[in-house]
Amino acid sequence: MSEAAGAQPVTAALLVIGDEILSGRTKDKNIGHIAERLTEIGIDLKQVRVVPDEEDEIVSALNALRARYDYVFTTGGIGPTHDDITADAVAKAFGVPIDVDPRARAMLLEYIPEADLNAARLRMARIPEGSELIVNSVSKAPGFRIGNVHVMAGVPRIMHAMLEAIIPTLRTGTPMLSRTVLANAKEGDIATPLAEIARRFPDVIIGSYPFMSDDGPNTNLVVRSRSPERLALVGDLVEEMVAHRQGA
Amino acid sequence: MSEAAGAQPVTAALLVIGDEILSGRTKDKNIGHIAERLTEIGIDLKQVRVVPDEEDEIVSALNALRARYDYVFTTGGIGPTHDDITADAVAKAFGVPIDVDPRARAMLLEYIPEADLNAARLRMARIPEGSELIVNSVSKAPGFRIGNVHVMAGVPRIMHAMLEAIIPTLRTGTPMLSRTVLANAKEGDIATPLAEIARRFPDVIIGSYPFMSDDGPNTNLVVRSRSPERLALVGDLVEEMVAHRQGA
Numbered sequence: 001m002s003e004a005a006g007a008q009p010v011t012a013a014l015l016v017i018g019d020e021i022l023s024g025r026t027k028d029k030n031i032g033h034i035a036e037r038l039t040e041i042g043i044d045l046k047q048v049r050v051v052p053d054e055e056d057e058i059v060s061a062l063n064a065l066r067a068r069y070d071y072v073f074t075t076g077g078i079g080p081t082h083d084d085i086t087a088d089a090v091a092k093a094f095g096v097p098i099d100v101d102p103r104a105r106a107m108l109l110e111y112i113p114e115a116d117l118n119a120a121r122l123r124m125a126r127i128p129e130g131s132e133l134i135v136n137s138v139s140k141a142p143g144f145r146i147g148n149v150h151v152m153a154g155v156p157r158i159m160h161a162m163l164e165a166i167i168p169t170l171r172t173g174t175p176m177l178s179r180t181v182l183a184n185a186k187e188g189d190i191a192t193p194l195a196e197i198a199r200r201f202p203d204v205i206i207g208s209y210p211f212m213s214d215d216g217p218n219t220n221l222v223v224r225s226r227s228p229e230r231l232a233l234v235g236d237l238v239e240e241m242v243a244h245r246q247g248a
Numbered sequence: 249m250s251e252a253a254g255a256q257p258v259t260a261a262l263l264v265i266g267d268e269i270l271s272g273r274t275k276d277k278n279i280g281h282i283a284e285r286l287t288e289i290g291i292d293l294k295q296v297r298v299v300p301d302e303e304d305e306i307v308s309a310l311n312a313l314r315a316r317y318d319y320v321f322t323t324g325g326i327g328p329t330h331d332d333i334t335a336d337a338v339a340k341a342f343g344v345p346i347d348v349d350p351r352a353r354a355m356l357l358e359y360i361p362e363a364d365l366n367a368a369r370l371r372m373a374r375i376p377e378g379s380e381l382i383v384n385s386v387s388k389a390p391g392f393r394i395g396n397v398h399v400m401a402g403v404p405r406i407m408h409a410m411l412e413a414i415i416p417t418l419r420t421g422t423p424m425l426s427r428t429v430l431a432n433a434k435e436g437d438i439a440t441p442l443a444e445i446a447r448r449f450p451d452v453i454i455g456s457y458p459f460m461s462d463d464g465p466n467t468n469l470v471v472r473s474r475s476p477e478r479l480a481l482v483g484d485l486v487e488e489m490v491a492h493r494q495g496a
Contacts (some may be wrong), residue, residue, distance in 0.1 A: 020456055022293045023424070024284030025470065026457065028276075031298070036272030045270045047305075050279070053455070054379035057295075079454035080436040082443035112436070120439030132350060139465070176271070188328040188360070191368030195330035207267055207301070209274065210403060217387070222273065235330035 009226075010173040012244065013065040016050040017058055017076040017086050018154060021139050029156050030075045036197040037163060042175035042226075043071065053077060058089035066093075066149050071170065073163075076154030080120040086151060087144070091128035094146055101127035111140035118156045137161045144170075174226040183219040183242050186210070193241045194221065197234065204234045258291045258421040261313040264298040265306055265334050266402060271287050278323045285411060290423035290474075297470045299373065301325060306337035314341075314397050317417065321323040322409075324402030326370040326391065335392075335398060339376035342394055350376035352390050359388035385409045393417075422474040427450075427483040431467040431490050434458070442469065445482065452482045 014034055020026040031048055038045045046069060051057040056232045058077075066072045077086030091098035104125035105117075112121060124141040127133065134143035134150065136158055143152045152162040183190050189211045198206045205224040210217060221238050225231040256290060262282055270276035279296055286293045294317060299305040306325075325334030336424045339346035352373035353365075360369060372389040375381065382398065384406055391400045391410045402411040431438050435458045444460035446454045453472040469486050473479040 016296075019453065019472075020457055020470070021279070021281055022296070023287050023426070023472070024280055024282075024293075025426070027280035031269070031279075032272055032275035034272075035270055039271050045272075046300060048264075048270070048296070048298035053292060079456065079458060082439070083455050107405045116436070118436065118440060119418040120443070121436035123439070124436075155460070157460060170382060178271070178273070188364070188366065188369035191328040191330070191371070192366060195368070197364075198330045205267065207331050208327065209268055212328060212403070222268070224267075224271070 008173070010071070010171055011036055011046045011187075012043050012071040012073060013047040013049070013067045013069040014045060015058070015065060015072060015074040016154075017053065017074055018050075019052045019083075021050050022052055023075075030154070030159055033156070033160065034073060034075075034163065037167070039176055041167060041170070042173040043170065044173070044176065053083050053085060055085055055089045055092065058086065059093045060128060062090065062093045062149065066147060070148060072149045073166075074149065074151045076160055078124065078141070078151060078153055080123050080141075084123065087126050087128060088147060090146060090151055094130075096129045096146070098126050098128045100125045101131075101133070103127075103133055104144075107133070107136070107140050107142050134162050135165045137165070156211065159237055176224050176226055177228060177231050178222055178224045179231055180237045181221045181223070181235065181242055183208075183221050185219060185242070185245060187218045187219045190219065190221070190242065190245060193245070194238070197237050197241065200236050201230070204230050206234070206238070255488065256421070258319070258419055259293050259294045260286055260316045260319040260321060261297070261317040262293060262297040263306070263309055263320060263322040264296065264312060264402075265301065266298075267331075269298050269324075270300055270452050278402070278407055281404070281408065282321060282323075282411065285415070287424055289415060289418070289474050290421040291418065292421070292424065300330050301333060303333055303337045303340065306334065307341045310341045310397065310484070312337065314395060318396060320397045321414075322397065322399050323407055324397060326372065326401055328389075329430070335374050335376060338394060338397060338399055342376060342378075342397075344377045344394070345463055346374050346376045348373045349379075349381070351381055353392050354380070354393075355384070355388050375407065382410050383413045385413070424472050424474055425476060425479050426470055426472045427468040427479055429471070429483065429486045429490055431456075431469050432494060433467060433490070434465045435467045438469070438490065438493060441493070442486070445485050445489065449478070449482050452478050454486070 131144035131146040207222040209220045379392035379394040455470040457468045
């Protein structure tokens with residue numbers, strides 16, 4: 001697709017780390033939130049992967065994603081327990097040492113009395129060499145950035161705070177704009193004229209999303225473009241198509 | 249990890265196809281449901297990927313996953329509109345032709361009057377050569393299985409029906425059992441004795457999942473094993489550790 005003002009889109013991938021998502025025990029709430037916030041600031045989330053708490057899996061997914069996208073975000077696996085292996089896996093992926101970081105230890109001490117800062121809790125201050133810390137305004141134990149990889153907590157409230165701390169540091173693109181037109185029709189009834197519009201405007205993305213309403217099947221048509229003019233033009237055409245069909 | 253009765257675990261991956269998940273417009277509800285159902289029947293979901301509605305992305309993700317896991321499940325992209333490209337991408341991944349399948353066309357006619365079976369709707373009967381159809385008890389347009397890949401709809405209600413139709417056909421393993429112990433503690437307070445239990449029983453998986461309760465931070469400890477005996481043994485030890493700590 002062509003880009004408004006010729007700007008390169010900024011791309012990202014998300015790596016969700018955790019057995020509990022893959023077993024279904026915990027229902028992920030982070031993918032949708034991160035997707036929405038990145039879209040708002042003009043970063044295109046291009047891929048999500050969910051992998052188990054296994055070092056080889058984390059390392060290979062991380063290396064595949066960080067080579068391909070401008071940014072990678074990870075969630076999960078940075079707590080104090082034995083199953084929290086994300087920081088070590090990230091260090092391994094980057095081939096750097098990992099040890100207790102004095103800055104991270106100081107952050108923990110803002111929240112945890114020194115007498116309670118046991119060996120397990122100190123695990124949360126283990127940070128791969130060369131990382132910048134990501135402030136955690138909720139419970140202090142920081143995330144970190146190394147290269148183009150941002151490592152965040154899995155607990156949604158903490159992840160939200162970390163993501164907001166990261167966002168001002170990111171290179172962003174022209175946000176993708178969208179306009180939704182309710183079709184008041186089944187997908188199959190508007191598919192042909194919709195495909196014709198999509199064919200005429202290959203630079204504009206048109207998605208069709210069926211859903212079940214109380215009155216039966218219905219469809220949301222979503223037009224997306226980085227150009228407000230193209231969005232208005234094609235959005236109007238889709239609206240006219242829907243209105244014409246209803247008037248017919 | 250060792251397996252009860254030496255049985256090989258059955259593995260699976262899930263490929264979620266759709267721009268709307270990556271843009272955050274639609275919040276995925278399928279990952280959690282599929283993860284839960286597969287776990288119940290003894291299939292280990294080992295990876296999830298979310299990719300956009302782009303043929304190359306679907307083909308490469310599908311080929312990577314189907315080579316590595318016993319089963320692959322996909323959701324999304326099998327409707328009648330121009331952005332529904334999953335069936336074509338799957339045919340391309342397998343290197344087989346794709347055309348309107350008479351069995352699939354007959355299924356559509358159970359739901360759609362022949363006069364309404366336009367070219368767009370007939371797209372839903374395009375099935376890669378050599379596939380078996382997956383019955384859709386909700387709206388008839390079928391999914392399909394080719395090789396170890398099961399292609400399902402993205403609309404949750406339809407996906408649920410297709411998954412239930414598929415399940416009796418799958419090879420299943422010994423289900424992973426789990427037992428949850430509420431720690432009534434912050435993760436950092438139980439991390440050391442928990443790690444000690446985990447170290448002693450490497451064949452049993454122990455996860456620690458912090459959460460915010462109304463009374464402050466708390467933690468769920470989840471013990472998982474395919475062996476009821478090992479689950480009972482290690483679950484009891486974790487419970488004793490928690491009780492001992494509370495009594496202390």
